[in-house]
Amino acid sequence: MADRTDSVETAIDVRAITRVFRNVKAVDDVTLAIPRGEVFGLVGPDGAGKSTLIRMLATVLAPTSGDALVFGHSVLTDPHHVKPRIGYMSQAFSLYGDLTVQENLDFFAELRGVPHRDMASRSKRLLEFSGLTEFRTRQAQFLSGGMKQKLALAATLISEPDLLFLDEPTTGVDPVSRREFWRIISGLHRDGITVFVATPYMDEADRCDEIAFMTQGRIILRDTPSGMKGRVPGRVIEVAVNDYRAAMPVLRALPCVHSLEVSGDMLRVLVSKDADACESTLRDALTGAGFTVRHVTPSQTDLEMAFATLIPTAAKNSDTSDADILAVPE
């Protein structure tokens, strides 16, 4: 049923989609195109409208206005051609807790019309790669959080969809299972499956081909992770000092310091322009104030810092004009 021979190169083409819940614009005029085969990450605070956007794209929620084409088919007027091509994992566990692992897989395979001759081999393969083989006969409600999510993913994959919508799939999942989960997603990416994933975790966003930042129903930033970091004006310097809390106001007072954040027991300082000169300025200021400085070293910009720096400007711009922010830079 998965037809990968069609010529549509854009997996998802979102056209001015809006969803209003009782006068609140949960999704506000979002336009977005996602190429086939990409792992696309959607980040943003709780209540930004990520789930609402995903639910509209997955055909379970009707847009108030606008439309989206999934492999060229409208989610509004032609959902029957969209559904067979997609898989959707909602934020909450949404399989049947009182059915066993195997029964859940069989159930969704039957509903999605997986040919009977393929069912056994597919579910065997999915159980193996999600590590659930030994839990086949266990009721889903008695699985751990991480296993539940892997089962949900397996159930979504049983029909071999071309496009996966994952809404915060690893929220509440332990770090080991999270890593495994992303190992599976990387595998899907290699198979050419398009993945649209909402995540609150920056390390997960970093593994996507492209990320978009959503807030108050709008997408205000979109870039590759490295592009996002590259847009940060200035450089990051890592400072290790004996009493970092007391050191923060001292650093903030310096003219070359743009912003800073705490990372473990160190400070990550964003400095404008000339990092080398600034390095010594920082060291001198701290020693002068009586701190013991362990080290001051240049470091990489991370996504967290990139968002902290870029969002205030982007949010301000999006009020006036959307176009230049949504445009993907070369």
Add this chain to the structure above:
Amino acid sequence: MSWRRIRTLIWKEFVQISRDRAMLPILFIMPILQLVLFGYVVGSDVRNLNLAVLDQDNTVQSVRVVDAFTSSGYFTVSARPTSDAQLKDALDGGQAVVAITIPKGLGDAVHAKCAGQIGVIIDGSDSRTSGVAAGYASGIIANLSNQFYGAGGAAMTAGGVNAQVRVLYNPTMRAVNTMVPALLAFILLMSTSNVMSQAIVKEREKGTLEQLFVTPIGRADYLLGKLLPYTLIAVVQLTITFLVGVLWFQVPFRGSLLVTGGGLMLFMLAALGIGMIVSLMSRTRQQAQQTSMFLQMPQMMLSGFMFPIDALPKWLYILTFLIPLRYILVIVRANFLKGSTFVELWPQFAMMAAFSIGIFLFGLSRFSKRLAD
């Protein structure tokens, strides 16, 4: 529509029911429990009423009067006051709900073939009991009167009433005979509308409904996948109720299984429609439960299920026409007790069909629109 999907949904529903420890007893023990409760408690006949006897005559005739009351089985002598004051105390204190006073001179009056007097006093604080007691008492006295004076010589009167009542169809007036047929309809209403709306709302609550809507199933698939299992369960429940009613409670069945079954199936459409509407109005199972209860109350009260509707005030009586349970009750009761045929019952069938199909279609039309929101 796809039979493969419907079959899968039905299979899933039965696996879930079989693993639900709360659901299984409810589905199969509830009908029996209801039958026993309604059959023995609500539907119990008024028997062994406590009787106070003030016999100031003490003749052969006065003893025969008391014997006539006790041997009927409806009355048991619980007090023998010796004065009017004591008699009043017995009634006030609840030792007796019915009292008879036999003034001096009854025996002489019977010998002289002239009118004798017996006083019957009934505690009216429970209107149902007192109504039945009054009926029994006047029946017994009328009977005695015939014995004392011969037929036609009804010179003894109780409260001025000398009724000759003949009850058709249910001559012993066993309440269970009208209760069991009604329960068939009521259980059907409960298990289809309640249980099905619970099952749908549960899916929404757990998020599985949303997951289903990403699969290619249509609303016809989904609905049939829900309707068929609960229809099948309802049929099993009906069979249990029917058999227990006929075999254990000895309720006569004089009608046709086809007319009864057909009527019940038609009524089920209404029940399913109500279930769908409830499931649309509710976000959580608790809400669904409360909504069902809210809808059930007027249905029980205004359909004639427990209380007669003929005496209702006019505006309330008009409302009863809007309740499909009303029509099916007439159909099943008439079928059980009178052996009525479809020809006699067609107005009820017509009204019920109109409502059932209307409610079902309304539920259906609202179903897909709001399901996933």
